[in-house]
Amino acid sequence: MAVVLDLLNNDPRRKAGQGAAPRHPEKAHRPDTEVLRKPDWIRVKAPGSPAFAKTRSIVKEHGLVTVCEEAGCPNIGECWEKKHATFMIMGDTCTRACAFCNVKTGLPNALDPLEPEHIADSVAKLGLSHVVITSVDRDDLADGGAKHFALTIEAIRARSPNTTIEILTPDFLRKPGALEVVVAARPDVFNHNLETVPSKYLSVRPGARYFHSIRLLQRVKEIDPTIFTKSGIMVGLGEERHEVLQLMDDLRSADVDFLTIGQYLQPTRKHHRVVKFVTPDEFKSYDTIATTKGFLLVSATPLTRSSHHAGEDFAKLKAARMARNGK
Numbered sequence: 644m645a646v647v648l649d650l651l652n653n654d655p656r657r658k659a660g661q662g663a664a665p666r667h668p669e670k671a672h673r674p675d676t677e678v679l680r681k682p683d684w685i686r687v688k689a690p691g692s693p694a695f696a697k698t699r700s701i702v703k704e705h706g707l708v709t710v711c712e713e714a715g716c717p718n719i720g721e722c723w724e725k726k727h728a729t730f731m732i733m734g735d736t737c738t739r740a741c742a743f744c745n746v747k748t749g750l751p752n753a754l755d756p757l758e759p760e761h762i763a764d765s766v767a768k769l770g771l772s773h774v775v776i777t778s779v780d781r782d783d784l785a786d787g788g789a790k791h792f793a794l795t796i797e798a799i800r801a802r803s804p805n806t807t808i809e810i811l812t813p814d815f816l817r818k819p820g821a822l823e824v825v826v827a828a829r830p831d832v833f834n835h836n837l838e839t840v841p842s843k844y845l846s847v848r849p850g851a852r853y854f855h856s857i858r859l860l861q862r863v864k865e866i867d868p869t870i871f872t873k874s875g876i877m878v879g880l881g882e883e884r885h886e887v888l889q890l891m892d893d894l895r896s897a898d899v900d901f902l903t904i905g906q907y908l909q910p911t912r913k914h915h916r917v918v919k920f921v922t923p924d925e926f927k928s929y930d931t932i933a934t935t936k937g938f939l940l941v942s943a944t945p946l947t948r949s950s951h952h953a954g955e956d957f958a959k960l961k962a963a964r965m966a967r968n969g970k
Contacts, residue, residue, distance in 0.1 A: 666747050667913060669740040676916035678909055684923055685906065685945050729775040729811070729950040730762050732795055733788045737779035739850040743838065743877065745910035746779060754784075754791055763798035766806055773954035774799060775834075777811035780850070787813060789821035793828035807831040809873075809953055814856050822859060826866045832901075832957060833863045834873040836949055837894070840886035847880055847915055861897035871939075871960050875903035875949045878929075881918040887929065891936050900939040901960060904929050905947035921945065939963040 736751040737744070755761075766774050776795055781788040796808055809832035815821040826833070841853040860872050874894055878887065887904075894902060904926065909917045923945060930943040940960050942952070 666745075667740070667911075669748055670742075670911075670913040673913050675912040676909070676914070678912060679917050679920065681908075682920050685908075685920070729777055729953075730765070731777050731779065732758055732762065733778045733781050733791055735779065738782040739780045741838070741850065742847050742915040743880070743907060743910075745914070751779065751781060751783060754788070759791070759795040759798035762795050763802040766799050767802050771803070771806055771954075773807045773809065773957050775809045775811060775950040775953050777950070778813060780813040782816070782850075785818070786821045786824065787815040787818040789815060789818065789824040792825045796828040796830055807954075807957055809834060809950070809957065811836065811949055814851055814859055816850075816852065816855060822862055823866065826863055826870065829867065830870065832871045832873055832953075832960070833860075834875070834901075834949060835859055836875045837890065839876055839880050840882040840890050842886060843880055843882055857893050857897050860894070860899050864898045871901060871957075871964075872897075872899045873901035873903070873949075874899050875905065875947075877905055877907035878921045879907040879917050879919045880915060888932060891933050891938075895936050895938065900964075901956070902933050902938050902941050902943075903947050903949055903951075904933075904941075904943035906945040939967065 731746075733754055734751045735747055736749045737746045738748070738751065740748045762776065776792070776799075778788055778792065792810060792812065796810070799806060799808055808830045810825070810830045811834040812825060814835065815825075835856060837853065837856050838851075839847045844851060844853050856874075860874060863870055863872050876887070876890065891902065906921055906926075907915075907917055909915065926943045926945060926947075930941050933941040933943065940956060940963055942956065
């Protein structure tokens with residue numbers, strides 16, 4: 644069974660000397676929301692294997708941040724056992740306060756100029772054939788961190804030229820030219836998550852704009868059609884089925900290749916509540932419909948997350964494109 648800790652009041656990742664400062668100060672005064680009992684189909688393997696420990700050791704040795712830990716991903720045990728980790732660059736503090744997210748919010752520190760090399764070193768030591776790089780939102784930076792993404796991609800390419808690179812970026816809202824800098828570094832997969840349907844943006848993702856995110860993904864394809872594009876959403880936030888189907892159409896209009904759909908799991912009582920646990924049959928229906936709409940690849944299960952099985956999925960993406968285009 645997936646266990647979600649109350650990290651607002653009991654955060655094991657809080658550094659010594661930080662006292663009782665909350666992880667989510669902007670959520671501290673919100674009323675507690677109801678936490679629904681999780682159904683039997685949401686189960687994860689508890690981490691603890693030697694391979695998991697080795698991955699964790701390499702991450703800690705280089706002082707790296709992973710979204711696996713910061714976002715409390717339920718798949719961390721499975722992924723780290725396979726030496727798959729999603730590295731989160733530009734610090735562990737986000738400038739936004741999305742209602743679903745467990746990443747710490749506040750004023751971030753300055754960028755670490757050595758971080759791209761540290762990431763590249765860890766990728767080499769782990770022997771990764773495919774790596775996923777994501778980040779917090781950095782609205783405080785003039786380019787939203789676009790150059791840092793590019794430098795990280797370049798460092799990995801120089802150190803591990805055979806490693807394929809997937810990035811999961813923020814929206815670079817009101818950062819002219821930022822997207823072009825990232826695309827010019829030529830990641831193999833460009834992922835930007837919509838997170839939810841447009842009617843839920845005000846309550847779930849208030850700092851973002853739905854159609855800006857759609858346009859961002861469309862623009863990637865316009866600049867470089869060879870880059871795979873990807874986006875994901877959570878369900879169980881109160882969205883209607885017809886809204887999810889319309890979102891699929893919006894993504895296909897932007898020529899997005901890969902769609903992921905997973906169950907939202909509430910990090911703490913101060914976060915957005917789970918309105919519904921979507922059944923496996925409903926997920927299967929979403930998978931079938933999205934496939935018929937033309938996505939090259941769809942992953943829709945309760946425990947699907949953006950970076951889950953990313954390496955295997957990249958191989959499937961390439962195969963699907965070859966089958967469709969005949970090359």
